[in-house]
Amino acid sequence: MSTESEYIRIEDGVLEITLSTAARGTSLDFTGVTAGTAALAAAGKDVGAVLLTGSGPNFCAGGDVRGFAAVEDRSAHLYQLADTLHVFVRALEAAPIPVVAAVHGWAAGAGMSLVCAADIAVGGPGTRLRPAYPGVGLSPDGGMSWTLPRLVGFAKAREIMLTDTALDAAEAHRLGILARLTDSDDAVQDAARDLARTLARGPRASYTSIRTLLSSSATATLSEQLDAERDAMGKAAGSPTGREGVDAFLAKRAPDYSGLS
CATH class of the missing domain: 3.90.226.10 (2-enoyl-CoA Hydratase; Chain A, domain 1)
Structure with a gap:
């Protein structure tokens, strides 16, 4: 459409x-x-x-x-x-x-x-x-x-x-x-x-995290940025996007992120 x-x-x-x-x-x-x-x-x-x-x-x-x-x-x-x-x-x-x-x-x-x-x-x-x-x-x-x-x-x-x-x-x-x-x-x-x-068509949740982390890096200390990356990684691992990405990698297929956030 x-x-x-x-x-x-x-x-x-x-x-x-x-x-x-x-x-x-x-x-x-x-x-x-x-x-x-x-x-x-x-x-x-x-x-x-x-x-x-x-x-x-x-x-x-x-x-x-x-x-x-x-x-x-x-x-x-x-x-x-x-x-x-x-x-x-x-x-x-x-x-x-x-x-x-x-x-x-x-x-x-x-x-x-x-x-x-x-x-x-x-x-x-x-x-x-x-x-x-x-x-x-x-x-x-x-x-x-x-x-x-x-x-x-x-x-x-x-x-x-x-x-x-x-x-x-x-x-x-x-x-x-x-x-x-x-x-x-x-x-x-x-x-x-x-x-x-x-x-x-890509992993939108990943892109959101990347943009957020890059934006915060302008004023964050390295220690603060490491904490932010850890928190984002933990959240991503349990998300539909993260699960699909990991499962697709293990199944040796292209990930399908359509409809995922």
Whole structure:
């Protein structure tokens, strides 16, 4: 079963959220952001992965700067947009399932922030990333000042953000911002969608534990993290997912995680 709208599509266990469209010049489309937040909140057991994408020539070229300039109170306007975006980023972080980004063309400003917010970002030869905030005299949003240092290290993040460095696909992959590169730009969307579908068929309870443990590791001591891993392992061993995984391994068959949590 599949359901579709301009911004939200659910198919093969994947919740696909379109964040930019050609009609809006591939700037961040807040109709898509708001729809994505609602879809994440409403997602049921039929959803096992999230795919972030854009429907135009770019993943997301950043904020609508012309729109910023057209409003009377720019401070209030940008505050509200950032707040709306951050509700979405928090929803992605809280989701118990993996988040994949299909990064074709440019990911600039908030677009780059959303790439950094994904668990796995897939790009192609023509993928480009840029903070873009200094270019318009603004400061980062979308969590970039938190996620980018954790991906590339604090010193490199400072350099990239302060100098507004444009990263090509090879450098973004070397730094770990892009986890995978395809051989052609035309293959990015399909490769990311195939990955999301594969994850959606996988052990969802395991993915939830992995994401939770990775998130807590940012502030936990090693001893605290070891305790958290022990507790998660014990819980997993008695869960339907854990039992199916172990039983399948012993039976030398592929595990079937469908319908398990």
